[in-house]
Amino acid sequence: MGQAFFIQLFASGVAVALLVGLAAWARIARPTGPLDDARARALLEDEFPGRRLDAIWVASDGQGALAKSGGLALVICRLGDGYVARQIPWAQALQASFRHGRLCVDLADVAAPKAFLNLPAWPPKDLAA
Structure with missing residues (x-):
């Protein structure tokens, strides 16, 4: 092993360290915390x-939320290391399937086809459709 090998190895190590430092500084691929009502x-x-x-329901695991805004349902759900937001008719949100504490909202979107929200109950009893 010659001197050129060690120079190349050292330069590669420095380059990797710089890229790791850049990723840490730029907050690339940092996991986001769970959602709460305010967030x-x-x-x-x-x-x-x-x-x-009008009202907002945050998933018990903090991975999404659903809000009523007039005749629309605003859905936000985790996708990758961020969140996606979509709007659907409120009637469609009320008819979403709910099994074993998990609401499955069909968003009919290629990029985010379904949103899964862990909620204690659905549809809400305290809000008129």
């Missing part, structure tokens, strides 16, 4: 500016 509300207001949120 879900802030994300929905950011995605759907000007919409009034």
